[in-house]
Amino acid sequence: MIEPHAPAPPGTPPPWRGPARLPVRPDTGRFLVLAGVFVCAACGLVYELELVALASYLIGDSVTQTSVVLSVMVFAMGVGSLVAKRLRRLAAAAFGSIEATLALVGGCSAPALYAVFAWTGDWGGLWLDGPRCLLVVFSLAIGLLIGAEVPLLMELIQRIRRQDAGGAVADLFAADYVGALVGGLAFPFLLLPFLGQLTSSLLTGAVNIIAGGALVLGLFRRDLTGRARRLLVVTNIAVLAVLATAAVLADDFERAARHAVYGDDVRVAVHTDVQEVVVTGGTDGRNLDLYLDGRLSVDGHDERPYHEALVRPAMHGPHAHVLVLGGGDGLAVREVLRNPGVRRVDVVELDPAVVDLARTDPALSALNAHAYDDPRVHITTGDAFSRLREVPAASYDVVIADLPDPTTTAGTKLYSQEFYGLTRRALAPDGRLTVHAGPLTARPRVFWTVETTIRSAGLHTVPYAATGHDAGFVLASPDTRPRLDTADMREQRDEEFGGLPSSTLVHPRY
Incomplete structure (x- = not known):
């Protein structure tokens, strides 16, 4: 016991x-x-x-x-x-x-x-x-x-x-x-x-x-x-x-938190299946800004130099058929349509809500010059990478990659060697590709990594930047090294905005 x-x-x-x-x-x-x-x-x-x-x-x-x-x-x-x-x-x-x-x-x-x-x-x-x-x-x-x-x-x-x-x-x-x-x-x-x-x-x-x-x-x-x-x-x-x-x-x-982040001028704020879309300003003379997932995508004050630098270099040459990847705001399409000889523009945008906003919002549609009302513009909703897989070879004279910043992980595959290989296949032999490669001064390593990746896909490249902008770009072609005519761009006049000289001056970076 x-x-x-x-x-x-x-x-x-x-x-x-x-x-x-x-x-x-x-x-x-x-x-x-x-x-x-x-x-x-x-x-x-x-x-x-x-x-x-x-x-x-x-x-x-x-x-x-x-x-x-x-x-x-x-x-x-x-x-x-x-x-x-x-x-x-x-x-x-x-x-x-x-x-x-x-x-x-x-x-x-x-x-x-x-x-x-x-x-x-x-x-x-x-x-x-x-x-x-x-x-x-x-x-x-x-x-x-x-x-x-x-x-x-x-x-x-x-x-x-x-x-x-x-x-x-x-x-x-x-x-x-x-x-x-x-x-x-x-x-x-x-x-x-x-x-x-x-x-x-x-x-x-x-x-x-x-x-x-x-x-x-x-x-x-x-x-x-x-x-x-x-x-x-x-x-x-x-x-x-x-x-x-x-x-x-x-x-x-x-x-209240959104107003603290974006200011008191929030006019549109929607959660889509892809992202949060916020528009501020755009009325009573106030500057329009477009934010996607909290990041400034369009600054109405100085978006024009950016989109001119993105689009215009690629339009020197045949440009009857143009493919715009991303750019649902319609601003890159606006620049494309200002060039005579454009017969068809295909736009591939992941978020249909951005396209609807660009088409129906009075301030944003005025900023893109009602580009989506043009019968030459055709919109496809979907992933740019998947769309390029379906494009027949040599379908386009120009491809404009107006995509999310390369520093965001969600857009990594859109800056990969495979992506540029598909783009090269979609281009005509004398076609041109322009890519927003990220901020040149703030993140030079990102910029030059994108440029190197494009070259590794068999494209000939010319890196360049816009004067007064930190945005860096790459102009590329599958055939020969493309020509970046800065003198011709300096002489362009913007008749749509009152005959003022173009605000964009591009210069190559080697």
């Missing part, structure tokens, strides 16, 4: 690891725990994808932001698992507290990151500026909390019915990985398109705390003291109230 204070025999579980007092049968209890694992895993992955998506939108360079979020979060998950080992004796209470904290932190992460970006911007231009610091903090905090879930859930499921460690781990991680799959698919196909980044983050937090609270307060409530139950109920209600209030105010908050 064992004395009251004698040590327990080896292999005897401690009192806090005894069978849980459940209100349901053990098999039902195990199913409910695994269902909770499924929901929590789905929510955890949504938080991760929310951070990656919003950081890529606000900060740019999605590869870097994804790497930062994933690496910091995975590291923090390991630390969280180690820390949670000390909480196993209070597994139910600890898990309930962690879920409440995770729902609050994860649900509010997107609005907080957006607010810091909107009202503070970059702090000193260093890598660790305000938005990036907060990105790391949220990745670390969410990773710690997600990592702490696993040991506690393992303890809870073992208290329902003891089983070998390998079987318990297999069951737990099967539910975890399936939940991650559902969360990973729900974010891009359901949450983001229908709710937007901020509301979907807050809704995920609400689902998270409801699942965690129901599991602890419903299934393991007998493991909690009366005080712990009351405290957990009050905490869950408070977190739900915060998330619900934030969701109700999300639209007003987003409008």
Whole structure:
């Protein structure tokens, strides 16, 4: 007989690891725990994808932001698992507290990151500026909390019915990985398109705390003291109230943040299936600006020198058939149509909403001289890379690549050797290609990398820039080195704008 204070025999579980007092049968209890694992895993992955998506939108360079979020979060998950080992004796209470904290932190992460970006911007231009610091903090905090879930859930499921460690781990991680799959698919196909980044983050937090609270307060409530139950109920209600209030105010908050980023002159702001499109100004003599995913795409004050420099060098030579890749705003098409002899212009634009805006918005359609009303212009909605695969060989005299900045990861394939190989095939032997290759002074390495990539595809190149502009361009031809006639361009007159001299002076860079 064992004395009251004698040590327990080896292999005897401690009192806090005894069978849980459940209100349901053990098999039902195990199913409910695994269902909770499924929901929590789905929510955890949504938080991760929310951070990656919003950081890529606000900060740019999605590869870097994804790497930062994933690496910091995975590291923090390991630390969280180690820390949670000390909480196993209070597994139910600890898990309930962690879920409440995770729902609050994860649900509010997107609005907080957006607010810091909107009202503070970059702090000193260093890598660790305000938005990036907060990105790391949220990745670390969410990773710690997600990592702490696993040991506690393992303890809870073992208290329902003891089983070998390998079987318990297999069951737990099967539910975890399936939940991650559902969360990973729900974010891009359901949450983001229908709710937007901020509301979907807050809704995920609400689902998270409801699942965690129901599991602890419903299934393991007998493991909690009366005080712990009351405290957990009050905490869950408070977190739900915060998330619900934030969701109700999300639209007003987003409008205020948008005005903080773009100023008080926002006239159009729409979320399309591709990007966020914002137009400011354009009325009462105010300058029109077009932003795509937070980046200035068109500056009505000085867009003309840019588009002249992009289009005019390629139009010296045969130009009956022209292909414009990107340029849904119609400004490159405007420059193409000003050249006599153009018979057909094909435009390939990924986002149809940009084309609709360029066609219907009074200020933007006036800026592009109503280019899309011209019967010679034909628009195709789709990816430029895929479209080039379908183009017959030697179909075009001129190809204008008015594409997203080469520094954005989303546009990387549009500056690849394969892309320029397809473009070379689409060009006539004496055809010309012009490419916006990025800022020449600010990022010379990017510019010269694009120029080298074009040459590696078998095209002869002439790099050049526009006077008074940092934008760099490359003129290329599959046959011989193309001629860049700067003298002829200096003599051009812009009759459409009152006979003033052209504002563009291009000069080669070797």
